[in-house]
Amino acid sequence: MTSATAPIPTPPIPTTPLLTAPMAAALEQYASWQEPLFEDLHRHPELSMREERTRGIVAEQLSEFGYAVQEIGGGVVGVKENGEGPTVLMRADMDGLPVTEASGLRYASTHTQQDADGRTQPTMHACGHDVHMVAGLGAARLLAEHLGDWSGTYIALFQPGEEIAAGARAMIEDGLLDKVPAPDVCLGQHVLTTPVAGKVAIAPGPVMSSSVSMRVRVHGSGSHGSMPHLGIDPVVLAAAIVTRIQTLVAREIAPGDFGVVTVGALHAGTSANIIPDRAEMSLNVRAYSEEILEQLVQGVQRIVRAECEAARSPQEPEFEQFHHYPVTDNDEEVTHAVRTALVAQLGEERVEHMDPVTASEDFSILPDAFGVPYCYWGFGGYAEGRETAPNHSPLWAPDMQPTLRTGTEAAASAVLALLDGTG
Numbered sequence: 167m168t169s170a171t172a173p174i175p176t177p178p179i180p181t182t183p184l185l186t187a188p189m190a191a192a193l194e195q196y197a198s199w200q201e202p203l204f205e206d207l208h209r210h211p212e213l214s215m216r217e218e219r220t221r222g223i224v225a226e227q228l229s230e231f232g233y234a235v236q237e238i239g240g241g242v243v244g245v246k247e248n249g250e251g252p253t254v255l256m257r258a259d260m261d262g263l264p265v266t267e268a269s270g271l272r273y274a275s276t277h278t279q280q281d282a283d284g285r286t287q288p289t290m291h292a293c294g295h296d297v298h299m300v301a302g303l304g305a306a307r308l309l310a311e312h313l314g315d316w317s318g319t320y321i322a323l324f325q326p327g328e329e330i331a332a333g334a335r336a337m338i339e340d341g342l343l344d345k346v347p348a349p350d351v352c353l354g355q356h357v358l359t360t361p362v363a364g365k366v367a368i369a370p371g372p373v374m375s376s377s378v379s380m381r382v383r384v385h386g387s388g389s390h391g392s393m394p395h396l397g398i399d400p401v402v403l404a405a406a407i408v409t410r411i412q413t414l415v416a417r418e419i420a421p422g423d424f425g426v427v428t429v430g431a432l433h434a435g436t437s438a439n440i441i442p443d444r445a446e447m448s449l450n451v452r453a454y455s456e457e458i459l460e461q462l463v464q465g466v467q468r469i470v471r472a473e474c475e476a477a478r479s480p481q482e483p484e485f486e487q488f489h490h491y492p493v494t495d496n497d498e499e500v501t502h503a504v505r506t507a508l509v510a511q512l513g514e515e516r517v518e519h520m521d522p523v524t525a526s527e528d529f530s531i532l533p534d535a536f537g538v539p540y541c542y543w544g545f546g547g548y549a550e551g552r553e554t555a556p557n558h559s560p561l562w563a564p565d566m567q568p569t570l571r572t573g574t575e576a577a578a579s580a581v582l583a584l585l586d587g588t589g
């Protein structure tokens with residue numbers, strides 16, 4: 167069962183915890199290794215596609231656990247072949263964000279790094295990818311230290327550049343598909359503000375949106391502010407576009423469907439009495455299906471062109487798309503197997519239904535490239551009653567425990583459920 171065309175593994179539904187007693191005992195001991203590792207990673211975040219130090223640490227750990235380690239496309243992959251059985255891939259992402267940390271944590275980042283343009287940026291693990299790495303390494307270690315409890319092949323994949331939708335593609339472009347055994351199924355998880363720490367949330371179907379960002383430039387013709395009739399004002403043109411774009415979701419998308427169009431940046435002009443010759447805007451478009459995403463993108467382009475025509479714009483508008491994320495659409499069967507495993511491991515009261523998140527992920531590019539089903543779930547980062555700061559906030563500060571333990575336990579039990587258990 168290692169080829170991509172093999173049927174999806176349909177393991178017997180477990181009713182007892184997936185982690186054997188020795189595994190559970192080992193997991194207990196891991197806190198004294200995982201917590202300092204987490205603090206170190208949290209102190210030293212690195213920007214997307216520049217995760218050099220991080221990659222080194224992950225590779226070293228995987229080697230220590232006896233994985234066959236390769237660096238691929240800026241990421242790290244560890245493969246552990248352990249006899250006959252399915253091949254399961256679990257992905258964690260590694261990048262931080264250009265954010266100045268204001269969490270007040272003892273182990274807050276003071277790290278800076280040059281970005282691709284040579285500018286010095288603050289860096290912060292403001293999306294919790296440090297949690298993902300530590301949980302991913304925890305699961306990898308647990309599996310490697312208990313080879314008698316499962317059979318098959320486990321692939322621990324650590325991906326760069328999630329925040330700019332570049333890392334999954336970079337790994338594929340660098341030959342991921344030829345360099346590792348083809349998985350039968352892929353898994354991923356994200357720490358979130360809900361559910362509360364210690365719980366996981368999972369659901370079949372679309373759980374994270376498809377997203378694309380667009381840069382749009384429209385042209386006018388410059389003039390003195392006192393002589394608008396001698397120019398073509400791109401500020402008024404851009405304003406009309408921003409207003410008209412609001413009708414896309416309100417008037418063109420069915421009320422039961424989901425879509426968002428946000429103009430996040432709008433720039434034109436330099437002075438009160440000069441009519442500039444161009445305006446630029448950056449938009450973000452989201453949906454739970456590629457069809458609706460495409461409909462919204464087409465709608466933006468249509469409105470921009472029509473408003474340019476209406477304004478007598480002297481030049482065609484220019485469009486550029488970037489940061490394209492596919493929808494994360496969980497496979498029904500795999501999600502059922504993972505959910506069942508999580509319930510068996512954590513108890514029904516710690517497994518919640520995951521409401522779709524409007525944020526996006528490039529995770530699904532990996533299983534889509536292999537042509538295999540996948541499941542992506544969330545787990546809590548904040549203890550009950552604590553005030554939460556969302557992912558990407560300078561105040562983001564998940565509780566180290568039980569978050570690390572829950573992420574590790576969820577990853578390990580989901581993976582074990584899909585591998586062949588012999589224990």
Ligand SMILES: [Zn+2]
Pocket residue numbers: 293329557558
């Ligand atoms: Zn993020």
Ligand SMILES: [Zn+2]
Pocket residue numbers: 293294295328356
């Ligand atoms: Zn993230």
